[in-house]
Amino acid sequence: MAEPTLAQEPLTTTAAEEQIAIATQWQLMWWRFRKHRLAMIGTLVLAIFYLMVISADFLAYVDPNESEAMRSLMTPQPIHWFAEGKFAPYVHPLKGTRDPKTFKRVYVADLDTKVPMKFFAPGFSYKLFGIFPTDIHLIAVEGAKPEESLFILGTDLQGRDLWSRLMYGTQMSLTIGLVSVALSLLLGVALGGVSGYYGGILDTVIQRIIEILRSIPTIPLWMGLTAALPNDWSVMQVYFAITIIISLIGWTELARVVRGRFLSLRQEDFVMAAELLGCGKARVIFRHMVPSFISHIIAATTLAIPAMIISETSLSFLGLGLRPPAISWGVLLQDAQNIQSLAISPWLLTPVIPVIVAVLAFNFMGDGLRDAADPYG
Amino acid sequence: MIAYMVRRVLLAILTIWAITVLSFLIIQLPPGDFVTAYIATMSAGGSGITEGEAQALREQYGLDQPFHVQYLKWMGLIAQGNFGMAIEWGRPVLDVIGDRLVLTIVISLAAIVFTWTLALPIGIYSAVKRYSFLDYIFTFLGFIGLAIPGFMLALIVMYIGFAYFGASVGGLFSADYAEAPWSMERVWDLIKHLPVPAIVLGVAGTAQMIRIMRSNLLDELRKPYVMTARARGLSETRVIMKYPVRVALNPFISTIGYLLPYVVSGSIIVSLVLSLPTVGPLLLKSLIAQDMFLAGTIVLMLGVLTVIGTLISDLLLMWVDPRIRLGRQ
Numbered sequence: 001m002a003e004p005t006l007a008q009e010p011l012t013t014t015a016a017e018e019q020i021a022i023a024t025q026w027q028l029m030w031w032r033f034r035k036h037r038l039a040m041i042g043t044l045v046l047a048i049f050y051l052m053v054i055s056a057d058f059l060a061y062v063d064p065n066e067s068e069a070m071r072s073l074m075t076p077q078p079i080h081w082f083a084e085g086k087f088a089p090y091v092h093p094l095k096g097t098r099d100p101k102t103f104k105r106v107y108v109a110d111l112d113t114k115v116p117m118k119f120f121a122p123g124f125s126y127k128l129f130g131i132f133p134t135d136i137h138l139i140a141v142e143g144a145k146p147e148e149s150l151f152i153l154g155t156d157l158q159g160r161d162l163w164s165r166l167m168y169g170t171q172m173s174l175t176i177g178l179v180s181v182a183l184s185l186l187l188g189v190a191l192g193g194v195s196g197y198y199g200g201i202l203d204t205v206i207q208r209i210i211e212i213l214r215s216i217p218t219i220p221l222w223m224g225l226t227a228a229l230p231n232d233w234s235v236m237q238v239y240f241a242i243t244i245i246i247s248l249i250g251w252t253e254l255a256r257v258v259r260g261r262f263l264s265l266r267q268e269d270f271v272m273a274a275e276l277l278g279c280g281k282a283r284v285i286f287r288h289m290v291p292s293f294i295s296h297i298i299a300a301t302t303l304a305i306p307a308m309i310i311s312e313t314s315l316s317f318l319g320l321g322l323r324p325p326a327i328s329w330g331v332l333l334q335d336a337q338n339i340q341s342l343a344i345s346p347w348l349l350t351p352v353i354p355v356i357v358a359v360l361a362f363n364f365m366g367d368g369l370r371d372a373a374d375p376y377g
Numbered sequence: 378m379i380a381y382m383v384r385r386v387l388l389a390i391l392t393i394w395a396i397t398v399l400s401f402l403i404i405q406l407p408p409g410d411f412v413t414a415y416i417a418t419m420s421a422g423g424s425g426i427t428e429g430e431a432q433a434l435r436e437q438y439g440l441d442q443p444f445h446v447q448y449l450k451w452m453g454l455i456a457q458g459n460f461g462m463a464i465e466w467g468r469p470v471l472d473v474i475g476d477r478l479v480l481t482i483v484i485s486l487a488a489i490v491f492t493w494t495l496a497l498p499i500g501i502y503s504a505v506k507r508y509s510f511l512d513y514i515f516t517f518l519g520f521i522g523l524a525i526p527g528f529m530l531a532l533i534v535m536y537i538g539f540a541y542f543g544a545s546v547g548g549l550f551s552a553d554y555a556e557a558p559w560s561m562e563r564v565w566d567l568i569k570h571l572p573v574p575a576i577v578l579g580v581a582g583t584a585q586m587i588r589i590m591r592s593n594l595l596d597e598l599r600k601p602y603v604m605t606a607r608a609r610g611l612s613e614t615r616v617i618m619k620y621p622v623r624v625a626l627n628p629f630i631s632t633i634g635y636l637l638p639y640v641v642s643g644s645i646i647v648s649l650v651l652s653l654p655t656v657g658p659l660l661l662k663s664l665i666a667q668d669m670f671l672a673g674t675i676v677l678m679l680g681v682l683t684v685i686g687t688l689i690s691d692l693l694l695m696w697v698d699p700r701i702r703l704g705r706q
Contacts, residue, residue, distance in 0.1 A: 212392045214635065215687050217642035220660060220676045221399060227664035227672070228406030310526045314646055317528060318661055333532070337650065339547065342536045349536060352529050359524040 029295060032372040039368020045361040049174060049354075056171040057126040060164035061137045061150060065325055070096060071159035073345045074107050077151045083114065090114040091141070093149050104344070115149045116142045154347040156335050162350060165327050170354055172328040176243055177309040183247035184308070185301055188254025195255065196262025197285065203259075210252045218249055219314065226320040235326040242321055246311045250304065257300040261293035295373040303366035306359040313355055329355050378702050381695060389688045396680035397455075401448050404673035412440060461670030465663070470674045474656060476559075478678055480549060480567075481655040484648070485640045487571045488578035489633065496583045497629075500590025504598065504625075505617060507591075515587060522584035527643040531577045531650040538573075547651040549574070574651055578643050582636050589632060593625035627698045633690040638683045645679075 020028070033039060052059060074094060081089050092109040099106050121140035128134050141149050153162040195206040225245045229238055265271055274288045309329075315321030316330025317337070324331060329351045335341060336348040412434045435441065439450040454461070460470040503512045525533075535547065554566040597603070598621055606616045648657030656675045663671040695702050 208388065208391065211388060212395045215392055215638055215684055216396060216399070216680050217638045217645075217683050219642040219645050220679050221403075223645070223660060223664055224400075224403035224672060224676050225406070227667075228403070230408070306524070314526060314528060318646060318649065320661075320664065333529075336532060339535055339539055342532070343539055346536060346540070349532060352533065355526070355529065356521075356524050360520060363520065363524060 029372045036368035038364040042361040042364030053171045056167040060167040062161040062164045064165045064168045067158040074155040076154040089117040168327045180243040180247045180308040184251040187251035192255030192258030196259035299369035299373045306362040400673045400677035404669040460674045463671040465668045477656045487575035491575045491579040492582040496586030500587045503591040504594035519584035522580045528646045597621040634687040637686045
């Protein structure tokens with residue numbers, strides 16, 4: 001808690017103590033959360049990630065599905081930031097030729113020509129946030145088409161730009177995690193709440209179901225269920241089917257947390273007082289009990305998201321989750337599945353980085369939230 | 378004690394039943410019945426199937442009857458050891474699975490052994506030397522280990538192995554032994570190939586176990602009896618190893634139950650990346666080809682084996698922890 005450290009400064013003690021005494025529960029939580037440095041960093045990273053999610057069209061500079069065999073498997077292209085001592089980023093155009101011995105396509109930078117890069121410049125048209133039609137992108141090149149001259153992270157086998165695909169993949173993977181966790185939360189709160197509040201035979205049944213679900217290996221089960229999705233379904237249909245399948249198996253941990261909270265709160269005097277005063281069940285639950293454990297639920301939910309993201313990535317990686325033309329981190333990593341493609345084009349492994357960073361950030365933020373969830377403890 | 382055992386065994390039976398239903402659901406999910414798929418594959422392969430044979434198959438599996446009847450018929454066939462045909466292979470399912478299931482178990486167990494041997498000493502060290510430099514390093518590595526899904530770690534390991542050591546790290550056998558019958562040499566070859574998949578699979582679990590062991594032991598070290606032991610002049614090793622570690626170990630054992638489904642689950646996808654001859658690649662292939670009896674049987678067997686493993690670990694726990702043995706719920 002904050003008091004002991006503050007007590008060493010006599011001048012501010014009274015003011016600070018008063019401030020703590022009148023602070024609301026949420027203020028106390030925020031003060032405690034703020035002290036968890038890793039959690040703050042995690043939150044910042046996630047904020048950046050979700051900014052990327054809403055502005056994926058703006059950050060991408062090429063249509064992610066635009067393919068061209070002549071630009072297959074191009075290496076990431078270095079950006080030169082300074083020209084003649086001034087800040088004027090440019091790239092060298094790449095020329096593809098066939099290696100006469102190995103018949104591989106190799107790309108050589110044309111060091112004589114410079115293609116200047118521009119910021120906030122026009123490219124392909126899209127709707128910003130799905131509303132405002134525009135064609136301004138973060139980066140573009142001057143005097144050339146971006147799809148012919150800009151390959152920040154290289155291209156895949158079909159010549160599609162990896163940077164732009166990664167932006168759309170991030171959008172897909174990070175939202176699918178949120179949607180599945182929302183569904184799990186719904187199931188977890190409903191079943192965990194019923195289980196903890198009513199107890200008895202209902203509790204036993206739900207607890208057994210949770211134990212059963214937790215003792216079954218999930219990936220084979222998920223694989224079996226997703227493999228049955230019809231091939232002719234649209235991207236959206238598959239998206240929702242996957243979120244449902246993932247959350248149907250993933251709600252158990254949340255239910256366990258909710259039930260635990262209900263069980264411990266039922267013993268509290270204020271709940272009994274509310275019941276004696278004649279409050280209805282719904283009012284006791286939502287007005288008196290839920291506010292005192294909602295922070296725990298938020299923490300548990302945050303900690304559940306990374307698992308959802310990894311599930312989707314794994315399934316898509318296997319080819320059983322989202323399917324092209326949908327783009328997600330797992331779909332992108334499918335290209336990096338065997339040693340041959342990794343040996344020739346290691347940059348296809350790039351999507352591993354955002355997965356790890358996002359999962360770490362969610363874990364850190366969740367840890368901080370869990371520590372802050374009970375500010376009176 | 379008896380009550381606990383009975384409760385555990387009953388739950389295991391219930392779980393196995395749930396797994397059979399889920400596996401059967403997976404078999405049933407794809408559109409069309411499997412006889413149609415079977416006929417299609419057979420005629421594509423040139424060997425036709427007569428109308429009478431098709432009818433006999435339909436009757437054997439009760440395909441024109443409601444779900445529960447079909448389920449019961451399927452269970453009946455399984456009870457006789459008939460798991461159906463693997464359509465794509467034209468052989469009984471059990472033949473196709475062969476010793477791939479055994480190898481799946483071997484890899485999963487190796488991963489758990491790796492997890493244990495690493496997590497135990499590191500966990501103890503981190504708790505005893507809390508906030509030391511190495512403790513921070515282990516905590517940091519633990520976080521990273523938790524954040525990297527097994528298959529990504531496998532990809533990274535594979536790339537590093539290729540790029541820096543010029544060696545392929547995949548597979549479970551060298552070329553000489555891949556198809557050879559079982560012998561001592563082949564087992565030895567397997568043991569030599571085990572570490573990489575075991576480490577890749579075990580890393581996430583290890584990270585989790587270190588954290589559990591560390592916090593359990595920290596709780597225990599704060600208790601007065603530890604101070605008493607110190608005050609009486611016991612050596613530091615003895616103070617720590619004699620009781621606190623033993624007590625801290627109990628929740629550690631119980632987590633095996635949770636670790637096992639996790640590791641088995643992970644082995645499927647890691648096997649695909651590292652091309653290990655386990656049921657993983659077979660399951661994916663059968664699902665893509667909609668060879669449902671093969672897929673369903675694999676899901677069923679993995680599930681049942683996991684449940685049995687968990688049951689064994691629970692009984693082990695009972696043996697180790699007198700509080701459970703003497704019936705304190």
